[in-house]
Amino acid sequence: MEQVKIVIAGAGPAGIATAVEAKEAGIDPVVVCEKAGHLCDTVVTLFHEGKRVDPVYRKVKVEPKGLLSFDTESREEFLDRMERVVKEYGIDVRFRNEVQKIERQDDGSFKVITGGGLEFQAPVVVVAIGIFGKPNKPSYPIPKEIKDKVFFALPKKPITGKKVLIVGGGDSAAEAACFLAKENEAFLSYRREKFFRINEVNMCALDDYSSKGSLTLMLGTDIEGLEPKDDKVLVHFKDGRDMEFDAVFYFLGGMAPSTFLEGIGVECDGRKPKVGPDGESNIPGLFLAGDLVLDKGSIMGAFNSAKDVVDAIIAKYGDKVK
Numbered sequence: 001m002e003q004v005k006i007v008i009a010g011a012g013p014a015g016i017a018t019a020v021e022a023k024e025a026g027i028d029p030v031v032v033c034e035k036a037g038h039l040c041d042t043v044v045t046l047f048h049e050g051k052r053v054d055p056v057y058r059k060v061k062v063e064p065k066g067l068l069s070f071d072t073e074s075r076e077e078f079l080d081r082m083e084r085v086v087k088e089y090g091i092d093v094r095f096r097n098e099v100q101k102i103e104r105q106d107d108g109s110f111k112v113i114t115g116g117g118l119e120f121q122a123p124v125v126v127v128a129i130g131i132f133g134k135p136n137k138p139s140y141p142i143p144k145e146i147k148d149k150v151f152f153a154l155p156k157k158p159i160t161g162k163k164v165l166i167v168g169g170g171d172s173a174a175e176a177a178c179f180l181a182k183e184n185e186a187f188l189s190y191r192r193e194k195f196f197r198i199n200e201v202n203m204c205a206l207d208d209y210s211s212k213g214s215l216t217l218m219l220g221t222d223i224e225g226l227e228p229k230d231d232k233v234l235v236h237f238k239d240g241r242d243m244e245f246d247a248v249f250y251f252l253g254g255m256a257p258s259t260f261l262e263g264i265g266v267e268c269d270g271r272k273p274k275v276g277p278d279g280e281s282n283i284p285g286l287f288l289a290g291d292l293v294l295d296k297g298s299i300m301g302a303f304n305s306a307k308d309v310v311d312a313i314i315a316k317y318g319d320k321v322k
């Protein structure tokens with residue numbers, strides 16, 4: 001079993017920033033366990049190629065508190081930035097090592113076990129696994145015959161010349177709709193009469209694509225269910241309309257991986273884990289950072305929550321980690 005000062009679960013913006021802040025505060029060794037084979041899996045898998053990454057997200061401007069920040073740049077530039085950060089600060093990331101168990105020992109330290117077979121002992125653990133591991137699904141079933149035409153993220157290979165439906169009312173849905181409207185006939189269905197969570201840039205882009213005619217906004221529409229029809233997906237709307245699509249994309253947000261958190265003993269209030277203002281959970285020494293604890297998650301929010309967590313670790317457990 002490796003002895004380290006802090007184990008961080010997740011190498012997304014929050015996990016990387018936690019490692020950076022901890023190392024700069026003189027805490028060593030710090031190890032980051034990441035379930036994917038690369039950094040920032042949410043950005044890699046859910047952001048489309050060339051996507052603009054904005055520090056002001058969901059209309060919230062967050063002033064940097066810690067060492068990491070960024071200006072608007074592309075997805076690829078952002079990922080390069082994070083690679084550089086990891087190199088520059090010498091962050092020890094163990095890829096393909098999903099944290100599966102975190103057990104409190106009799107002496108108050110934690111034993112962390114990963115899917116890749118690693119075991120660590122540490123006085124402090126920071127869980128920064130985000131909320132996107134499990135995208136929210138609609139309440140109605142997706143028939144198995146159309147599972148290959150129903151998506152919860154943009155597909156890796158570009159799709160062109162199709163009639164596609166995007167479902168959702170946030171920035172992710174708006175960005176996906178605009179991206180798909182470039183090469184397809186796109187429809188965006190949102191159950192409310194008005195968008196109220198979308199930032200200005202995305203709102204303008206939606207207006208632009210809908211005025212060009214490649215995107216149809218279907219506000220105030222709710223879906224009752226899906227059905228296979230020939231090679232298409234037949235969508236039944238609650239207003240009685242039926243429409244056929246080649247593919248349907250859901251962007252309904254994510255949910256806190258409460259099963260994982262509850263499994264390690266973290267108390268949750270519904271889907272949200274209960275934490276103090278410094279990110280510490282009900283288990284002393286076990287902190288949560290990033291999207292898991294933020295009401296309006298963003299990359300800058302994740303960077304800042306990492307700084308808060310490390311400040312709290314030093315204040316409360318300085319004797320154990322230094």
Ligand SMILES: Cc1cc2nc3c(=O)[nH]c(=O)nc-3n(C[C@H](O)[C@H](O)[C@H](O)COP(=O)(O)OP(=O)(O)OC[C@H]3O[C@@H](n4cnc5c(N)ncnc54)[C@H](O)[C@@H]3O)c2cc1C
Pocket residue numbers: 009010011012013014015033034035036039040041042043046047052053054055056057097098099100128129130131132133171172175289290291292297298299300302
């Ligand atoms: C489509 C889309 C567009 C967005 N655009 C923007 C934007 O322009 N600007 C902005 O500020 N924000 C944006 N966001 C939000 C932003 O992506 C999140 O707020 C941010 O990624 C949160 O960082 P995090 O580190 O908390 O979680 P994540 O980025 O989700 O990182 C979690 C990491 O933990 C890993 N992990 C999960 N479970 C385990 C486990 N058990 N063990 C080990 N590793 C694990 C994952 O593989 C992942 O790498 C967008 C989100 C989406 C979905």
